[in-house]
Amino acid sequence: MKSLKVIFLPWYFKIIGAIFFLLSLTKLILKLNSGVSILYFLEFDTDISIYSIYAIAVLGFFLIAFSKERLEDELVSHLRKKSLLITTIFHSLFFFVFTFTSLTIQLINFPAIILMNTLFFIYIISFHIQIFLESIKNKNNENFD
Amino acid sequence: MRNFVRDERKRRKLKQEELAAILKVSRQTINAIETGRYLPSLPLALRLSMFFDMTVNELFIFEKHEQS
Numbered sequence: 001m002k003s004l005k006v007i008f009l010p011w012y013f014k015i016i017g018a019i020f021f022l023l024s025l026t027k028l029i030l031k032l033n034s035g036v037s038i039l040y041f042l043e044f045d046t047d048i049s050i051y052s053i054y055a056i057a058v059l060g061f062f063l064i065a066f067s068k069e070r071l072e073d074e075l076v077s078h079l080r081k082k083s084l085l086i087t088t089i090f091h092s093l094f095f096f097v098f099t100f101t102s103l104t105i106q107l108i109n110f111p112a113i114i115l116m117n118t119l120f121f122i123y124i125i126s127f128h129i130q131i132f133l134e135s136i137k138n139k140n141n142e143n144f145d
Numbered sequence: 146m147r148n149f150v151r152d153e154r155k156r157r158k159l160k161q162e163e164l165a166a167i168l169k170v171s172r173q174t175i176n177a178i179e180t181g182r183y184l185p186s187l188p189l190a191l192r193l194s195m196f197f198d199m200t201v202n203e204l205f206i207f208e209k210h211e212q213s
Contacts, residue, residue, distance in 0.1 A: 071170075071171045073169070073170040073171050073174050074170065074174065074185070074186050074189060075170070075171060075173055075174040075177055075183055076171070078183065134173050134177065135173065137176070137177075137180070137182065138172065138173050138176045138177075141176055141179075141180055
């Protein structure tokens with residue numbers, strides 16, 4: 001996993017990523033407040049402002065997903081690998097559901113940038129849940145330290 | 146897989162943080178190894194055994210039922 005460390009960004013890119021994500025979230029809330037239906041967000045090919053919300057979010061998620069932890073050791077690498085597996089399983093299930101049901105035609109029209117967002121989102125969530133669970137288990141074992 | 150990392154660390158009156166700093170890993174990693182939640186990589190297992198002046202076989206016990 002040592003070679004993988006090289007391609008990761010420094011840890012502070014997580015903060016920059018979070019700022020990008022908050023920016024897109026703010027734009028989303030502002031757009032929703034202007035009276036746009038939530039379904040409109042799936043049909044944005046004519047509205048560049050909707051596209052920019054996804055684009056900023058995907059950039060934010062990318063920076064969060066590919067930034068190092070403050071101490072990037074082999075346990076973190078192990079959790080990253082587990083998260084990648086979880087992400088692959090969830091995304092495959094997503095595609096299976098769409099492929100073997102009447103929703104197939106909707107997948108064809110589904111914007112790729114939304115799929116990118118969900119991919120990064122599942123990865124970030126599963127990775128940080130695992131880091132959180134590790135820290136809880138760690139605290140539970142502090143009594144034996 | 147059992148291991149004697151916790152016993153050996155305590156024998157040397159080291160805290161998890163101290164051992165982690167020596168081995169350049171996080172405290173969570175040491176804790177996860179000690180509780181058996183995580184099996185260290187071969188380089189880390191070797192570094193642990195070298196630090197405790199033991200062989201890997203002495204530090205990590207592979208139980209018979211795990212062979213199957």
